[in-house]
Amino acid sequence: MTTGAPAISVRGLRKVYGGLEAVAGIDLEVQPGEVFALLGPNGAGKTTTVEILEGHRKRTGGDVSVLGHDPEKNEAQFKQRIGIVLQETGVEPYLTVAETIELFRGYYPRPLAVGQVLAVVGLTDQRHSRVRKLSGGQKRRLDVAIGLAGNPDLLFLDEPTTGFDPAARRNAWNMIRSLKELGKTILLTTHYLDEAEQLADRVAIIAKGKIVAEGTPSELTSRETASTIRFRVAGGIELPPEIAPGSRVVAGVTTVAATRPTQTLYEILHWANEGGHELEELTLTRPSLEDVYLKLVGADTAIAAEVDRE
Amino acid sequence: MRTLAMIVRQVHYENRAFWRNPAAAFFTFVFPLMFLVIFNVFFGNEDIEVRGGTAKASTFFVPAITALSVITACYTNVAMTVTYSRDQGVLKRIRGTPLPAPVFLAGRIVHSVLIGTLLVLIVVAFGAVFYGVEVPTNTLPAFLVTLAIGSACFSALGLAITGFISNAEAAPAVVNATVLPLMFISDIFIRSENAPVWISTLADVFPIKHFSKALQVSFNPFETGAGFELDRLAAMAAWGIAGVLIAIRKFEWEPRR
Numbered sequence: 001m002t003t004g005a006p007a008i009s010v011r012g013l014r015k016v017y018g019g020l021e022a023v024a025g026i027d028l029e030v031q032p033g034e035v036f037a038l039l040g041p042n043g044a045g046k047t048t049t050v051e052i053l054e055g056h057r058k059r060t061g062g063d064v065s066v067l068g069h070d071p072e073k074n075e076a077q078f079k080q081r082i083g084i085v086l087q088e089t090g091v092e093p094y095l096t097v098a099e100t101i102e103l104f105r106g107y108y109p110r111p112l113a114v115g116q117v118l119a120v121v122g123l124t125d126q127r128h129s130r131v132r133k134l135s136g137g138q139k140r141r142l143d144v145a146i147g148l149a150g151n152p153d154l155l156f157l158d159e160p161t162t163g164f165d166p167a168a169r170r171n172a173w174n175m176i177r178s179l180k181e182l183g184k185t186i187l188l189t190t191h192y193l194d195e196a197e198q199l200a201d202r203v204a205i206i207a208k209g210k211i212v213a214e215g216t217p218s219e220l221t222s223r224e225t226a227s228t229i230r231f232r233v234a235g236g237i238e239l240p241p242e243i244a245p246g247s248r249v250v251a252g253v254t255t256v257a258a259t260r261p262t263q264t265l266y267e268i269l270h271w272a273n274e275g276g277h278e279l280e281e282l283t284l285t286r287p288s289l290e291d292v293y294l295k296l297v298g299a300d301t302a303i304a305a306e307v308d309r310e
Numbered sequence: 311m312r313t314l315a316m317i318v319r320q321v322h323y324e325n326r327a328f329w330r331n332p333a334a335a336f337f338t339f340v341f342p343l344m345f346l347v348i349f350n351v352f353f354g355n356e357d358i359e360v361r362g363g364t365a366k367a368s369t370f371f372v373p374a375i376t377a378l379s380v381i382t383a384c385y386t387n388v389a390m391t392v393t394y395s396r397d398q399g400v401l402k403r404i405r406g407t408p409l410p411a412p413v414f415l416a417g418r419i420v421h422s423v424l425i426g427t428l429l430v431l432i433v434v435a436f437g438a439v440f441y442g443v444e445v446p447t448n449t450l451p452a453f454l455v456t457l458a459i460g461s462a463c464f465s466a467l468g469l470a471i472t473g474f475i476s477n478a479e480a481a482p483a484v485v486n487a488t489v490l491p492l493m494f495i496s497d498i499f500i501r502s503e504n505a506p507v508w509i510s511t512l513a514d515v516f517p518i519k520h521f522s523k524a525l526q527v528s529f530n531p532f533e534t535g536a537g538f539e540l541d542r543l544a545a546m547a548a549w550g551i552a553g554v555l556i557a558i559r560k561f562e563w564e565p566r567r
Binding site: 089 | 330
């Protein structure tokens with residue numbers, strides 16, 4: 001890959017579907033070797049954006065360059081360098097896992113070895129299984145395997161763990177980390193905050209067709225300044241309001257939003273120590289990406305997205 | 311040349327997957343033979359008088375069932391499997407790879423044509439062995455050319471119809487509705503000599519009757535000429551070209567939602 005030039009460069013991207021602006025002016029830059037996450041609720045424009053970058057959809061406006069190509073031109077040289085893992089796709093059910101990977105790697109000039117692909121996605125034991133016999137999680141791994149078979153420089157992963165149980169998600173995350181170690185640039189879309197936080201070098205939060213925040217997960221979380229202190233005072237005693245203004249007590253648990261957590265915590269501990277109060281279940285939490293996310297996309301949208309998914 | 315190699319590779323994988331579903335493969339091959347047996351049971355395999363001599367009735371059943379076989383393998387099968395692949399996102403996935411999408415479709419069609427060819431061979435051999443059917447020699451080239459044009463025509467129409475099928479569940483209904491009634495008025499299941507004129511005029515518009523009639527002529531042991539029904543072949547070719555043009559305009563690669 002050429003050094004210096006971004007793997008993906010997007011300026012003013014717009015996509016209008018029948019008068020509805022699904023993507024309303026997006027700028028993006030993804031560097032080679034980076035794992036970049038597009039995070040947002042359903043209907044925010046994530047998939048539309050990614051499908052334009054993959055060449056599946058034509059844009060209404062804006063400039064797009066992916067690996068130096070305009071994806072809209074549908075060039076074979078472009079397709080040879082990308083791998084696409086779509087949200088829902090089928091494969092021939094009667095071929096085996098190894099045959100399917102073999103079939104797809106044959107489409108590329110410099111593919112990975114079947115054994116290597118199987119090892120990365122963790123399907124070595126299923127290599128001789130028919131595709132139709134695979135579990136849901138294994139099918140998703142096969143999707144990734146197919147995207148990887150051509151040894152792409154850039155891999156698109158559209159919601160790779162949606163519908164996974166927690167253990168399967170952990171496995172998938174490890175798999176994606178090992179893809180990063182192979183030096184792949186990865187554009188990931190997800191509506192799971194922890195997934196973006198765990199995997200991505202940089203995150204763009206997208207809502208209503210626009211990018212509302214962008215940066216490393218720690219940059220994004222540092223925008224939210226208040227940490228949270230939570231505890232329960234034994235014996236039902238309440239924290240005097242002058243020690244921590246704005247504290248709330250819900251079901252016996254006191255919650256304090258602290259912009260200077262060290263000082264606030266000191267004050268609370270001092271009070272507890274002086275009065276001989278025991279603080280049970282005491283925790284101090286840094287602001288999470290979730291707090292930032294909920295503020296940016298609006299809690300209502302995020303909750304709607306959660307419900308939608310169930 | 312490279313395109314050809316890619317198509318051959320696709321056909322190879324299509325074929326491997328096809329035989330892995332034994333129930334589907336079995337009934338694909340048994341289906342036309344069932345008709346041959348049923349025709350013989352119902353109509354009898356009598357010696358019948360035709361211009362030039364007498365022949366077993368099966369000699370006329372075989373080309374009809376040959377037409378049925380080719381239409382099933384090409385039109386019905388292509389339309390249904392391509393719609394299914396579209397709905398399952400297989401076509402969309404292929405479009406994301408460097409494989410030219412037409413190569414994928416060509417692989418599917420060539421495989422269907424090969425299956426159709428195998429069906430025809432089986433039907434003809436079955437007829438010859440069990441029902442004393444005479445396989446013509448002087449009109450054999452015409453028979454083969456008719457089969458080739460018919461395969462191409464019905465494959466193209468199979469692709470074209472997918473543009474009018476909203477989803478895989480609707481595919482059997484749409485496909486059967488477009489083909490079964492025409493088969494009944496096109497000399498495949500029943501002879502149309504006694505049919506009202508408007509029925510036979512209607513059947514003449516569509517390619518199925520031309521196909522079955524052209525096969526009848528080129529399979530007739532008493533045919534004195536080469537057996538080429540040029541006007542019928544031209545009508546089929548025209549339908550095939552129309553099918554290609556419609557497919558180019560209406561074909562979709564992504565699941566419809």
